[in-house]
Amino acid sequence: MGYRLYGFMIGDEIHFDIANRRLYRLSGSHADKIIAFASIYFNETMLRLFLYMLINGRTTPITKEELFEEIWESHNLTPSTQRLWQVLHNLNNKLSLLGLPGNFIQNIRGRGYIINYHDVIPVYYRMSELPAHSVKKEEKIDTLSE
Numbered sequence: 001m002g003y004r005l006y007g008f009m010i011g012d013e014i015h016f017d018i019a020n021r022r023l024y025r026l027s028g029s030h031a032d033k034i035i036a037f038a039s040i041y042f043n044e045t046m047l048r049l050f051l052y053m054l055i056n057g058r059t060t061p062i063t064k065e066e067l068f069e070e071i072w073e074s075h076n077l078t079p080s081t082q083r084l085w086q087v088l089h090n091l092n093n094k095l096s097l098l099g100l101p102g103n104f105i106q107n108i109r110g111r112g113y114i115i116n117y118h119d120v121i122p123v124y125y126r127m128s129e130l131p132a133h134s135v136k137k138e139e140k141i142d143t144l145s146e
Contacts, residue, residue: 004125054115061112
């Protein structure tokens with residue numbers, strides 16, 4: 001059956017869970033036995049943009065036109081430069097709440113947008129290891145809609 005993308009590890013403590021539409025930070029100190037947890041949820045457009053950037057924008061810039069097509073037009077939404085800026089601004093603000101840099105997604109003038117963080121690792125799971133009852137739920141992840 002192969003592998004399917006579960007999410008991403010960002011640094012050592014931040015996890016992005018695609019199926020549950022959340023980004024969370026789980027940190028702990030073994031010496032003090034302290035655990036801290038913080039979580040962020042995304043609306044549909046922000047989720048699509050964040051996921052698209054994590055998949056495609058870690059090494060090469062993604063043009064504004066490509067983001068318009070993939071995030072808005074392919075979902076029958078009307079894109080605009082103002083809307084793109086607004087979603088990116090709000091997304092970067094949310095990411096900074098978890099301790100990521102305020103320019104996690106950075107605009108490279110004249111080239112597009114890129115993930116401005118070196119420690120982003122995709123996490124996959126093996127489809128053959130899923131319990132039979134969870135396969136239908138997992139199939140919905142590809143479209144990111146409910």
